[in-house]
Amino acid sequence: MSYRFDGKRAIVTGASSGIGRGIALRFAELGVKVVLSARRKGELEKVAQEIRVKGGQAVVATADVTSPEDVAAVVQTAVDELGGVDIMANCAGVAGPMTFEETPPERIRQHIEVNYLGAVEFVRNVLPLMKSQESGYIVSISSMSGLKGLPTYVSYGASKFALTGFSDALRHEVKKYGIQMSVAAPPAVHTPMVDDHLESHADWFHKFKIMEVDKVVDRLIAGMSKGRFLILVSTDTKFMYAMVRHFPRAFTRLMMWFYGMEK
Ligand SMILES: NC(=O)c1ccc[n+]([C@@H]2O[C@H](COP(=O)([O-])OP(=O)(O)OC[C@H]3O[C@@H](n4cnc5c(N)ncnc54)[C@H](OP(=O)(O)O)[C@@H]3O)[C@@H](O)[C@H]2O)c1
Structure with a gap:
């Protein structure tokens, strides 16, 4: 059954x-009412x-995700302003x-x-709401480095592996409450996160095909509509993940060559 976003x-x-x-x-274009959260209010x-200029409904709720009080307040805002939460998108x-050697301990933390x-x-805060309404959709943005260990993404990759594993295990526990879960694994995407490093790491970023946000969102919405757990957002990532699963040694050799790390 396809997932309906409207309302x-x-x-x-x-x-x-x-x-x-x-x-x-x-989401707003699809008729979803959204609570927008991050630290920068402006x-x-x-x-x-x-x-709003396109006729959608949006509420701003600033939060640092590392603060449990902030997180609880955002969820409360969704309840107060929109009457509940149907979709939780962790981005x-x-x-x-x-x-790893360049990564300071505070960055790892x-x-x-x-x-x-x-x-x-x-997730901890929205689950009781979703359970009581017997429906919900939790989607989290992991990464290709949350599916396969990639050089120079050691600490980041570990956090994304944790997110992927958490979602994969939890989906089995929450299915009985009508709650669906997805994890998206984008490759490099043109966002400030990557753009900030294009110059400093030009030597290997130029080897990647960098995706545009709109394309990633297209694939994410298509994957959610079909209720897919793992949403691989490009042909390259589908190929890469198929290699990882079926030809792991060949993939590792290819990756080491790609990163210029072969002995
Ligand atoms: N770009 C890529 O190539 C790529 C590839 C795979 C996966 N991803 C994943 O996609 C997600 C979005 O990344 P992006 O590329 O869109 O990066 P981005 O443009 O830098 O956006 C990162 C977002 O995270 C928010 N954020 C960071 N620290 C936060 C904190 N402590 N509390 C609350 N919000 C915080 C930022 O908002 P404020 O600064 O306003 O708080 C910002 O809205 C991330 O999970 C990233 O790991 C990205």
Whole structure:
């Protein structure tokens, strides 16, 4: 059965920028009422305004996902302003290419606290609501590095593996309440997160085909409509993941060559 977006109520984290912003705008076009969350109020207000001029409904709720109090307040805002939560979209994240040796301990902690625990805290808060209404959809933006260990994404990848594993296990527990879960695994996408590193890592970023946010959102919506758990958003990532599963040694050799890391 295909998922219907029209009339649903969503919380979108990371809505001030990049993929989260793109998802929030598309949700609104599909008739979803959205709570936009992130730390930068000004950026969230701009997204809200874009939605409102097109006739959509958007509420701004600033939060740092590492603060349980902030997270609870965002969910309460959704209840107060929209009457509940049908879709929880976990998009907030921090990243940047860095070898493990270059990664300071506080950055490792931040990857886990924002990319993994931040999403978990939102899920913890929305689950009772979704359980009581016997429906809900939780979608989280993981990464290709949350499916296969990739050099220079050691600490980031670990946080995304955690998010993927959490979602994969939890979906079996919540299915009986009518709650669906998806994880999207985008490759490199043109957002401030990647654009900030295009120059400093030009030597290998130029090897990637970098996707546009709109395309990622197209595939995400198509995947959610079909209720797919793992949403691989490009032909390249589908190929890569098929290689990882069926030809893991060949993939590893190819990856080491690609990264210029073969001995
Ligand atoms: N771009 C890619 O190539 C790529 C590939 C695979 C997966 N992803 C994942 O996609 C998601 C979105 O990334 P993006 O590329 O769109 O990056 P982005 O443009 O830098 O957006 C990151 C978002 O996360 C929010 N955020 C960061 N730290 C936060 C915190 N402590 N509390 C609340 N919000 C926080 C930021 O908002 P504020 O600064 O306003 O708080 C911003 O809205 C991330 O989970 C990322 O890991 C990205």
